[in-house]
Amino acid sequence: MATICNVSEEKALEIKKLQFTYASADEPSLKEISMPIAKNSVTALIGPSGCGKSTLLRSINRMHDLYPGNKYEGEIIYNGRNILDAKEDLINLRINIGMIFQKPTAFPMSIMDNVAYGLKLQGIKNKTELKDRVEKALTDAAIWKEVKDRLKHDANGLSGGQQQRLCIARAIAVEPEILLFDEPTSALDPISTQGIEELVTELKEKVSIVIVTHNMQQAARVSDYTGFMYLGELIELGKTEELFVTPAEKLTEEYITGKFG
């Protein structure tokens, strides 16, 4: 069975025996996954393609609910409640648990409107408040200096790395408690990647972060905890420095030493 390390910090989330089955599949894509997500830390999920790491990430904000027929079993405990419950308010859940995607997803509108989007959804109409919070979010996402003179410009005119930081600004503007990153740098150049990684490490002061990455070095650089997944199962969750140096499971060792993947 899986080796799960102790998490000394407070827990942001507790995943309990999570099974997930896609509408078109007979077999579950996630098999009885149990793991804690530590508060104000970065938890990385690694594993070969198709191991279910993105599927797990997308269960946490219930992205799978956008497509009919997908099925969850088990529990994800957040703030004392099971968010897989049918009665869970998904709009509210997604305000508290934000997501950054693989490809930058700048909306076809101005930079200002992009960042203000989530705030406006929450009914904030006061222009000064909107401006202040947009500035704060852009500053926190380390992009304010680059865009402050062109807030009214179309966001699609920004470079890929800038767009990704804009998306991060948009996600943190609504002040979520948890941020989910789904391979956020796989479409970016090395310099932009470095910028995003630095940002992730800074952001954990305010939010708890789960990041899916196909890049083991990235997991080693940014995360406090790393989970290794294989064929829909969580094989090992450990403190990052321990998992990469002295993995408890043979499979983990084989993966991080490049024997398969």
Place this chain on the structure above:
Amino acid sequence: MTATQKRVFVNRIVMALSTLSAGIGLFFLFWILYILVSNGVEAINWDIFLFEGAPPGYEESGLKQALVGQLIIVGIATLVGVPLGILAGTYLSEYGQKSKLAETIRDISDIMMSAPSIVVGSFVYAIMVVPMGHFSAWAGIVALTIIMLPIILRTTDDMLHLVPTTLREAAFALGAPKYKVIIQVVYRGAKAGILTGILLGVARVAGETAPLLFTSFNDNFMSTDLMEPMASLTVTMYNYATSPYEDWQRLGWAAAFILSMFILSLNILGRLVLLTKKGK
């Protein structure tokens, strides 16, 4: 001949053939435009906009009734057809998706798009003109709306489909409800495509004659009563162009010219709107 020489040769042939084909297409296009403009400009004067139709030989004859009628019929058909088409297309792309109902609607709409417009005309004739006992502008409006609907529906469906799924997911991930995702993100992303669909639809029905011949029919005098027959540029053009009188034929050319300019300016307007939106 070596393999390289052969490739270069084939390459040249393909380029020459495609250039020639493009040239043939352009030749006929410019020929049509030349004939249209040379005859149209000659026929056009202020009287056309000031006077209604008159018997042949009258000095004071014009196309006022046809211009007004055209604007009313096409205008109302657009007002009804565009929102219907966009909403139906939205249903297909965002709600129905690949369901049986959605696929059936897509198939039927494709059939309707290729149905001859005269068939639509005779359908409206049977369901509206015959029971009412007379031609009416309303019947023409209904016929044009039916022709416009599948064009706008399908382009909206296709264009919304091109908006990346991740963009929708990103909006949902911020806690947006579905209708806001559609209106604020998906529509914006597909704006240019939807506008093109609307312009195609309006341009298509603005040039229709057959379905109006036996629905809104024609009127030589000004009328704004939708319950009565109403003149349109296309039907008037047809009547005048096939008449033996030279001054009527001149009016026919004027109608053709005005109609073409109307459709051309619709296209230019659409592009301008898109350009200014992009600039912001």
